[in-house]
Amino acid sequence: MNIKDSLLELDSVSVTYDREIVLEDIDFRVRENDFIGVIGPNGGGKTTLLKVILGVLPVLKGKIRFRDDMLNMNSIGYLPQVHTGDAGFPVSVTDVVMSGMMIRKKIISRMSSRDREKAHQIIGELGLAGMENSSLDELSGGQLQRVFLGRAIIGDPKLLLLDEPGNFVDSTFENDFYGKLRDLNKRMAILMVSHDIGIISSYVKSYACVNRKLHYHPEAEITNEQLLAYGCPIKLITHGDVPHTVLKAHS
Amino acid sequence: MQADLLQYDFIVKGFLGALFASITAGIAGTYIVTRKMVFLSGGITHASFGGIGIGYFAGMNPVAGAALFGILSAFGIEYLSMNHKIREDSAIGILWAFGMATGIIFIYLTPGYAPNLMSYLFGSILTVTDADVAALGIMSLVLIVYFAAFYRTILYISFDESFARTYSPLVNAFKYVTTALVALTIVLNIRMAGVVLVLSLFTIPPNIAMLFTRVYSRIIVWSVISGFAGTAAGYIISYYAGIPVGATIIFTLVIIWLTARMISRLSGSLRRKAHLIKKSNLPIN
Numbered sequence: 001m002n003i004k005d006s007l008l009e010l011d012s013v014s015v016t017y018d019r020e021i022v023l024e025d026i027d028f029r030v031r032e033n034d035f036i037g038v039i040g041p042n043g044g045g046k047t048t049l050l051k052v053i054l055g056v057l058p059v060l061k062g063k064i065r066f067r068d069d070m071l072n073m074n075s076i077g078y079l080p081q082v083h084t085g086d087a088g089f090p091v092s093v094t095d096v097v098m099s100g101m102m103i104r105k106k107i108i109s110r111m112s113s114r115d116r117e118k119a120h121q122i123i124g125e126l127g128l129a130g131m132e133n134s135s136l137d138e139l140s141g142g143q144l145q146r147v148f149l150g151r152a153i154i155g156d157p158k159l160l161l162l163d164e165p166g167n168f169v170d171s172t173f174e175n176d177f178y179g180k181l182r183d184l185n186k187r188m189a190i191l192m193v194s195h196d197i198g199i200i201s202s203y204v205k206s207y208a209c210v211n212r213k214l215h216y217h218p219e220a221e222i223t224n225e226q227l228l229a230y231g232c233p234i235k236l237i238t239h240g241d242v243p244h245t246v247l248k249a250h251s
Numbered sequence: 252m253q254a255d256l257l258q259y260d261f262i263v264k265g266f267l268g269a270l271f272a273s274i275t276a277g278i279a280g281t282y283i284v285t286r287k288m289v290f291l292s293g294g295i296t297h298a299s300f301g302g303i304g305i306g307y308f309a310g311m312n313p314v315a316g317a318a319l320f321g322i323l324s325a326f327g328i329e330y331l332s333m334n335h336k337i338r339e340d341s342a343i344g345i346l347w348a349f350g351m352a353t354g355i356i357f358i359y360l361t362p363g364y365a366p367n368l369m370s371y372l373f374g375s376i377l378t379v380t381d382a383d384v385a386a387l388g389i390m391s392l393v394l395i396v397y398f399a400a401f402y403r404t405i406l407y408i409s410f411d412e413s414f415a416r417t418y419s420p421l422v423n424a425f426k427y428v429t430t431a432l433v434a435l436t437i438v439l440n441i442r443m444a445g446v447v448l449v450l451s452l453f454t455i456p457p458n459i460a461m462l463f464t465r466v467y468s469r470i471i472v473w474s475v476i477s478g479f480a481g482t483a484a485g486y487i488i489s490y491y492a493g494i495p496v497g498a499t500i501i502f503t504l505v506i507i508w509l510t511a512r513m514i515s516r517l518s519g520s521l522r523r524k525a526h527l528i529k530k531s532n533l534p535i536n
Contacts, residue, residue: 054417078417085411089285090465099407102418111403135465151414 006031007070007159007189008053013062015045015052022048026062026214030159034189035181037204039197040232044211046193047081050161053191054078070158074101077157079148081164081193087136093147094119094132100151122150127176142173149177153184160184162192166199178203197222268379269482271387272443272452277475278394279436280453281460281467282429286409291328293450294343295434298324298350300446302438303371304357313371314383317441320350321434329430374445374497383442390439397432398471405429406467444497452478455504462515481507 006029015023022045030036038046051057052064054076069075077100085096097119098111123132126146136144145165152160165177181190182203191208194200207217209232217226283292299321306316324346332339358368370378398405408415408422416422440449460473485500492499 051417056417074418078414080414085414086287089410090461090467090470091406091410092466095406096410099403099410099414102403102407102415 005029006067007034008064008066010052011063011065013052013064014060015048015057016060017048017057021060021212023052023210023214024212028208028214028216030189030191032158032189033185034191035185035203035205036189036191036208037197037200037206038191038193038208038210039195040210042195044232046210047163049208049210049214050078050163050191050193053159053161074155075158077152077155077160077188079145079152079160079162079165081167083144083148085136085148087144090135092133092135093123093128093139096136096147097122097150097154100154119150119154122154123147126150126180127173142177146173146177149180153188156187158188160188160190162190162194164193164195166194166196174199264379264381264384265486266483268384268387268443269486270479271384271391272440273456273475273478273482274391275387275394275436276440276452277456277478278398278471279433280478281457281471281474282405282409282433283453284457284461285467285470288433289450289454290340290343291325292433292437292453294328294347294350295321295325296437296441296446296450297347299434299438299441300371301350301353301357303441303446304354304361308357308361314386314438314442317438318435321438322431324350325430325434326427329426370445371441372445372447373495374441374443374448375495379442383439387439387443390436394432394436397429401425402468444500448497448501451501451504452482455501455508456481459504459508459511462511477507477511478504 008030010026010028013023013026013028014021026049028049038049040046048057052059085091094116098115101111101115120132123129126149128143128146128150131139131143136147139147149165152162162181165181166174178199181192184190192200192204201220201222205220207220207222209215209217209227211232215232283289299317302316302318302320303313304316305320306313309316328339328342328346331337331342369375404425408425412422412426437449437453440452443449444452456474456478457470459477460470464470464473481504482500485503486496488494488503489496489499
């Protein structure tokens, strides 16, 4: 495999967490402009996959290779599943968005007025203009989610990792949010963990099914039979003229 | 003449002590309060009493013993809870009592009378030496430089440690250095307010500041100012009323905090009212 084609490659990677194998013998690659939906059952290892790519969890076996320009840590943006930040902490929206540039600042971390301008521009793009100096406990869940998306993209990453972004998105912003992701996808590859295939199916270009093993499905269409074959026991919602949910047939 | 000089020395030492205590406690206190580490800091404080006892027994400087104990217990708690070996609050509770017990046993075993025991428990400006004041002065300088140089880093790690970890492998190193500085700051302030009371020097001023601002750097500045006001006022009151200085300082700080709360409540409701009036004056079309 020529690493130049890919942003990163996982080569028979196995990962353990608390002495249990979470990911086993995984081959996976992410190319430029990819928009991959990472699906699979709870506890199947979706978040672990993101953490391995981020370098937070060690690899037990196998190799992860990055394209040279990916080795700068700022080249990966990350939107965590749970908001680990303390909403009562005294930071402003601008502060949080700027924190996405922390690594570029090395250890001594002054922010320039240009950094601040860039943060304000991104805050505006995300529809949060006027809230630059608000503290986080004044925001709704959906607004908070956008602030954290701003933090993930301010460093102009080449790869954006999203962990269940739908959890906090309110329905009024849902279309905007995924539309924004589609925009971002023109500049960066996106890897999005989600359990809600119904919504993401109109945005992602391909799927990775993670359930200890990883199966890559290179098309945007995926069927129940394929999911079954991949060992991915999840519910699939289809689109049609009448909105409806398809449940597994009775035997 | 002699008495004047003594009084002059007493006032200067008191003033500088109060100033340096307010600076160190204001900076470290903002870190402790915003990171919700108050209980952890209480554990460090009381564990360091073990070091004071051992210092006495071994005939060395008790503050050095306390510093060693304080820093080691801080690292111990961080390490144990980070590796999920024990629940953090349990670890703190155990260390808290263990430190006190160790201190009491070694002071008891020390031959002769331990004259400054009460001053370590409740603080006394009278027993504060020039060296204590100088140490606090140096600590003030160290904290100012450290927090100014690493302001953003400290802010972001405090706000969202697990996210910071995805960006930088230095998060743990930073946490340990900052925790060590905080532990050292607490120990140096024990001379001022005592093991039992010192923590309120760290917790009350940031809580006063946070009633009026949500900007981290301003919380630090207002913590130092309100801390100094409370410490200086308490110092003067205790001198004229002839009551223990540590307790008087804490009492004064709590009064300031309660007053500030009332003011911020009042101004908050006034502002809301003004806002409502403005809204209702808008033309309806």
